Amino acid sequence: MNESNVTPQTGQESPDRYKNLIVALIVFTTVLAAVLAALQADANIRADMANRESQYLAVLASGELTRASLESNYELIVFGDYLKNLQEATVLELTALEQETNGDTDAAQATRALAAISQASADHGEKFSIFHTDPRYAPQNENDLPNTDQYLKDVFEKSNEIVARQNEATDAYNAWNRKADTYITGLTILVVAFFLFGLAQALKDVRTRLIFAAFGVVVILFSLLITATTLIS
């Protein structure tokens, strides 16, 4: 009688053993999930801001390209017109000289008048051309040509700079978007941990409970690894 009262209790594990540990793991997982959710929200916000910046800069770059194209088109037309008038004046002067040499003085005089008109147009047009008024592009010597390459480089400099900033913003958007996606992956993995801990809590067998809890811990560690690498990347 006395034996039967004592023997069954010896060496038997309590069915509630490790339950508090699992509850603590669930709480930890919850806090981790909350932190991950906050990090994901932050990454999403940064991605949204970078995306908006990228779109805004794309609009500005397109506008600046339009402006630079209109300006350079106008300047090159004015410069082309100036060159045309100057060459016409030169050719007409040469013609007048030939006519004079041939003894046709009346024709030479008429041709000289035409040359003077072309020269007047060229002289007046020169004042409108940035290639003659701006010292950065104006010819340094009488026989030199204006520095059109430098002008084209300068006129598109601002648009190129905006495009470079736009590319940076796009890269930032892609980076933050990738981070936000990775945090989502981490959160999804945590859901698996929740499932494993929940299952462990419901099971009566202590050993099986511990196995599920151990798998849950591995899953948490994996999620932590993903979070940490994403955070420092």
Add this chain to the structure above:
Amino acid sequence: MKRSSWFTSRFEVVNAILIAVVSLTTAFSVWRANMIGSNAANESQMGLSDAVKKQAFDNENYRKVYKEAAFAYQFAVKQAEVQALEASDDPVVQDQAANIRQYLLPNMQLLGQPLATDEKYQNTDGTYDLQKRLADMQSTEENQLDPTASFARADSFFSQQRWLVVGSVLLAVSLFWLALAEVSNERLRGWQFTLGLGIYLLGILWFVGVELIFFFMRRGG
């Protein structure tokens, strides 16, 4: 024993009510954070829309100013040409110059207006002040478009959303400590309840503080 059971059931009821309140507060906080996020997205969208409209105005202004500049340039060059013709000794050329001045130049001047007609756009060397013309082209509607103001408001909303999410995390953490107090034994539930309640109150303070700070930062917006 009887008193302890009464106390336990009463604690569980109070804790259950508090859990319900915290759940509702967390849900409200998450809803509010999403609302603020939505406001931020709307402001960003408005800013982008304004930027596109403003750029369209700018593009049109530049197109017009360079079109006017090209006509005004042709007028100025033709005028110089006429002056050269007028300087000629040949009466035929002088007649030609008079005709051009009488019939052609006025029409070319009309094409080149207002640069070729309005003195305020004319420089002393006979060229035109394109920047001044461009500045005068800016319409009131165009000046009212300010994408950067919308972006600044969007950034403020984004920032508020970020801090509200932190508040929601605090509320979620308090919810779990309270839930833990509900299932734990009597020895632990007291400090778990206190911790949960403390974090909850901190979360509420955080939420109200964030709302007030950003309300005043945006001057009521």
